[in-house]
Amino acid sequence: MKQKSWNINLEEVMQVGVHFGHQARKWNPKMASYIFTERKGIHILNLTQTARFLSEACDLLANASSKGKQVLIVGTKYQAADLVASASIKARCHYINQKWLGGMLTNWSTIEKRLQRFKDLENKEKTGVLNQLPKKEAATLKRQLVQLRKYLGGIKYMTSLPDIVIIIDQQKEITAINECITLGIPTICLVDTDCDPDLTDIPIPANDDARASIRWILNKLTLAISEGRYNSIETE
Amino acid sequence: MASNAMLANRMAAAPSMAVPSCSPTSAALEASPRVCGVLARSAAPVISLNSAMWGIKLQKVIPTKWVKVGGLNAVAAYDDDEEEEAEEDITAAYEALYGKAFEGLSKGSSGDENLSDDSRGKRGGDRRGSKNSEDKMEERVVQIRRVTKVVKGGKQMSFRAVVVIGDKKGTVGVGVGSAKEVITAVQKSATDARRHLVTVPMTKYLTFPHRADGDYGAAKVMLRPAATGTGVIAGGAVRVVLELAGVENALGKELGSKNPLNNARAVVEAVGKMKQFRDVARDRGIPMEELWK
Numbered sequence: 405m406k407q408k409s410w411n412i413n414l415e416e417v418m419q420v421g422v423h424f425g426h427q428a429r430k431w432n433p434k435m436a437s438y439i440f441t442e443r444k445g446i447h448i449l450n451l452t453q454t455a456r457f458l459s460e461a462c463d464l465l466a467n468a469s470s471k472g473k474q475v476l477i478v479g480t481k482y483q484a485a486d487l488v489a490s491a492s493i494k495a496r497c498h499y500i501n502q503k504w505l506g507g508m509l510t511n512w513s514t515i516e517k518r519l520q521r522f523k524d525l526e527n528k529e530k531t532g533v534l535n536q537l538p539k540k541e542a543a544t545l546k547r548q549l550v551q552l553r554k555y556l557g558g559i560k561y562m563t564s565l566p567d568i569v570i571i572i573d574q575q576k577e578i579t580a581i582n583e584c585i586t587l588g589i590p591t592i593c594l595v596d597t598d599c600d601p602d603l604t605d606i607p608i609p610a611n612d613d614a615r616a617s618i619r620w621i622l623n624k625l626t627l628a629i630s631e632g633r634y635n636s637i638e639t640e
Numbered sequence: 641m642a643s644n645a646m647l648a649n650r651m652a653a654a655p656s657m658a659v660p661s662c663s664p665t666s667a668a669l670e671a672s673p674r675v676c677g678v679l680a681r682s683a684a685p686v687i688s689l690n691s692a693m694w695g696i697k698l699q700k701v702i703p704t705k706w707v708k709v710g711g712l713n714a715v716a717a718y719d720d721d722e723e724e725e726a727e728e729d730i731t732a733a734y735e736a737l738y739g740k741a742f743e744g745l746s747k748g749s750s751g752d753e754n755l756s757d758d759s760r761g762k763r764g765g766d767r768r769g770s771k772n773s774e775d776k777m778e779e780r781v782v783q784i785r786r787v788t789k790v791v792k793g794g795k796q797m798s799f800r801a802v803v804v805i806g807d808k809k810g811t812v813g814v815g816v817g818s819a820k821e822v823i824t825a826v827q828k829s830a831t832d833a834r835r836h837l838v839t840v841p842m843t844k845y846l847t848f849p850h851r852a853d854g855d856y857g858a859a860k861v862m863l864r865p866a867a868t869g870t871g872v873i874a875g876g877a878v879r880v881v882l883e884l885a886g887v888e889n890a891l892g893k894e895l896g897s898k899n900p901l902n903n904a905r906a907v908v909e910a911v912g913k914m915k916q917f918r919d920v921a922r923d924r925g926i927p928m929e930e931l932w933k
Binding site: 474496560561562563 | 733734735738
């Protein structure tokens with residue numbers, strides 16, 4: 405596999421604010437090797453490490469998507485929700501940006517049933533069956549559809565467990581991480597200074613609070629995914 | 641908006657935007673364009689790709705020949721304002737990649753590709769428990785007891801089943817499950833057993849490579865290999881596990897507690913500690929004969 409440079413410019417990264425960690429007293433000591441220093445009570449992350457892990461992650465994603473593997477992006481933080489949706493739509497990945505329902509991966513057979521119901525309701529809506537039902541039933545079904553769309557909209561096209569999972573905030577999505585660990589699915593996770601880098605396969609030390617930082621990182625990752633897919637189609 | 645202000649700042653501050661000069665040779669060499677290898681819908685890809693998309697710097701040239709990749713009509717630029725895709729295009733692109741979602745529940749076959757790991761075991765027992773009968777594992781019930789949950793209204797009975805699964809060729813698993821009815825409990829425990837399978841290292845005489853002890857909770861089990869023709873000499877749960885593993889000659893003794901579930905799990909533990917002679921020799925880097933001196 406040829407080495408690619410993913411065009412990570414450290415000055416630009418700093419402008420975006422990727423290097424800011426959380427407050428010093430909330431740190432996880434396992435992150436000590438990724439922390440550069442402490443300024444004014446806030447830990448600053450070491451950007452060279454970020455760049456290294458990010459390029460590793462991008463290589464992995466490009467490789468995987470060129471082989472047709474499925475990627476899931478999980479980000480339920482308020483700041484990250486719409487970024488996750490737009491990034492994964494552009495990269496044609498699955499995403500979860502509302503609450504991570506417990507057992508989404510470990511209890512996949514139950515979630516499948518919900519997705520089937522989602523599909524049925526969407527078909528009904530498209531063919532206009534809903535308009536022929538009495539008002540109350542139509543309203544209930546529409547409400548169900550809205551709920552399903554809200555929570556499962558991003559994984560509509562997922563037919564089996566994903567091959568790689570990208571997680572935005574480790575502390576917030578700790579259930580998601582645990583599920584991936586039980587199932588043995590490799591994860592790429594944005595770790596901040598209060599997270600545990602050993603839980604995930606590729607930790608990317610970065611700021612998980614700022615929108616610009618999340619957007620920049622997602623940018624790079626989705627670029628890698630799309631490039632991998634494009635490469636695979638070109639070589640076919 | 642703050643983000644737009646930031647964008648503007650960065651646009652001003654980064655004058656070194658690489659203007660893509662058209663050198664077709666370099667373009668041809670690098671197979672994929674720098675930014676998200678799928679092309680924009682607009683007529684001027686160069687300009688849209690080049691503008692300050694959060695400061696993405698272009699190093700390589702964008703190839704001017706456009707490849708319409710079937711269905712993948714995504715925007716190359718990650719700009720918020722430009723190129724909002726219509727929903728049908730998004731749907732079409734997704735369907736091209738992943739196939740129409742859930743045309744009909746595919747009877748559990750959709751999850752099959754991910755089930756090859758032994759460690760993850762089978763997701764089985766889904767809609768009709770059909771998966772449980774598909775692999776050729778023999779099940780044997782070790783224990784069924786009635787357990788009670790006491791609530792305000794009285795006692796709620798249910799059944800707990802301990803089941804051992806094995807294929808008599810070296811794979812065993814112990815599972816436990818409880819339910820209101822015996823049959824359901826047995827099915828649940830079979831599913832659970834499939835999730836916790838281990839392989840038993842066996843010699844060609846269908847016995848263990850060496851002595852091993854295992855414990856789980858207060859149950860301690862001692863396993864010892866035996867010569868051909870001995871048969872399995874062990875009690876209760878230990879016997880069931882060894883028989884379903886396909887071990888033909890072994891001695892086993894339950895020291896400590898006699899609880900069947902714990903003893904079965906202790907056997908699994910003990911078996912996990914065993915190593916084959918050839919693996920030890922390989923790890924130590926010495927020929928196998930050395931080990932028997």
